[in-house]
Amino acid sequence: MSYTLDQKQLDRIEDILKTELIDNGVRCVFLIDMAGNIITNLDNGEKQHDIYSLAALAAGNFGAVSAMAKIIGENEFSLLFHKGKKENIHFNKISSEFLLITIFGNDISLGFLRMKVGESVEQLKGLLEPLGGDHI
Amino acid sequence: MAFVNLKNKLIQVKIVYYGPGRSGKTTNLEYIYRKFHQRIKSEMVTVKTHGDRTLFFDFLPFDIGVINGYQIKIQLYTVPGQVKYDATRRLVLRGADGIVFVADAMAVRRKMNIQSLQNLQENLASYKKNLRTTPWVLQYNKMDLRDNGIPMLPIEMLEQDLNQEFRRPYFPASALFGTNVAATLKKIILLTIASIRKELL
Numbered sequence: 310m311s312y313t314l315d316q317k318q319l320d321r322i323e324d325i326l327k328t329e330l331i332d333n334g335v336r337c338v339f340l341i342d343m344a345g346n347i348i349t350n351l352d353n354g355e356k357q358h359d360i361y362s363l364a365a366l367a368a369g370n371f372g373a374v375s376a377m378a379k380i381i382g383e384n385e386f387s388l389l390f391h392k393g394k395k396e397n398i399h400f401n402k403i404s405s406e407f408l409l410i411t412i413f414g415n416d417i418s419l420g421f422l423r424m425k426v427g428e429s430v431e432q433l434k435g436l437l438e439p440l441g442g443d444h445i
Numbered sequence: 446m447a448f449v450n451l452k453n454k455l456i457q458v459k460i461v462y463y464g465p466g467r468s469g470k471t472t473n474l475e476y477i478y479r480k481f482h483q484r485i486k487s488e489m490v491t492v493k494t495h496g497d498r499t500l501f502f503d504f505l506p507f508d509i510g511v512i513n514g515y516q517i518k519i520q521l522y523t524v525p526g527q528v529k530y531d532a533t534r535r536l537v538l539r540g541a542d543g544i545v546f547v548a549d550a551m552a553v554r555r556k557m558n559i560q561s562l563q564n565l566q567e568n569l570a571s572y573k574k575n576l577r578t579t580p581w582v583l584q585y586n587k588m589d590l591r592d593n594g595i596p597m598l599p600i601e602m603l604e605q606d607l608n609q610e611f612r613r614p615y616f617p618a619s620a621l622f623g624t625n626v627a628a629t630l631k632k633i634i635l636l637t638i639a640s641i642r643k644e645l646l
Contacts, residue, residue, distance in 0.1 A: 311447040311641050319452040344540020346448040346457040359487045361506040366490065369501055372536040
């Protein structure tokens with residue numbers, strides 16, 4: 310099933326992501342669907358990534374980890390996070406259809422990031438709800 | 446599950462190459478990547494095993510230009526064909542807007558083709574989709590092997606095994622040499638975009 314977002318909805322989403330995440334030091338944030346489509350992406354202008362490949366891999370990675378959780382009897386893993394030397398990547402499920410991915414450096418603590426991501430997700434849920442998916 | 450971005454006038458479309466192991470799904474994408482390299486801004490992503498078999502998927506995004514004022518971004522994926530990778534195959538199929546079923550036209554692969562199509566139907570059903578409503582085409586690959594004296598399945602037999610019920614467009618092809626690779630791609634893009642347009646209007 311295809312879906313559409315208009316300028317007003319996308320502006321609101323970008324506003325939330327900028328205020329809550331980019332303005333708080335996150336390098337790059339993506340809102341994607343579970344098929345790997347990019348709904349929106351924002352960065353702080355420092356680095357350009359191959360965003361379409363990242364989104365495809367992130368959706369696949371998240372799907373694979375969710376499937377692993379179910380095999381061992383968990384509904385899902387609450388924290389999905391990869392740590393690098395300079396860059397880290399964090400995944401947060403918004404609903405059964407949408408995923409928020411943040412890339413951030415070591416200048417932000419994981420706890421702070423998770424709090425800001427959590428606040429963003431709460432705001433995004435209302436905007437994405439009309440598009441379907443089981444919200445958590 | 447195509448996403449239409451009204452702000453940037455961009456439509457993202459997901460097309461999945463499905464079929465049994467070693468039927469030539471990755472070879473299709475590799476040919477497209479070589480042939481249309483100027484249009485493809487990013488690298489082809491592959492998640493492979495040490496033995497060079499697809500473990501998770503291959504991914505190739507490219508722009509086909511503007512249709513009715515909307516930039517169309519096509520995202521090509523392949524699934525891993527080996528039977529044991531069914532869980533990852535199902536993940537890659539999620540949100541597919543169009544499907545190319547790549548069958549192996551070698552005579553010894555007849556049963557594998559039929560099983561793979563059955564598997565596709567089962568996996569589509571897990572997303573409440575089916576082959577009657579999803580845009581898809583068939584490609585009968587490895588036609589070049591006919592010249593090497595290798596026993597091949599006649600087109601009529603492939604049609605009877607795989608397409609009798611559906612009557613979808615099919616393409617005898619050689620992914621290795623590029624025969625009908627672009628034609629297959631063009632057809633699935635046209636069918637998929639027509640379907641998305643119908644759904645959204």
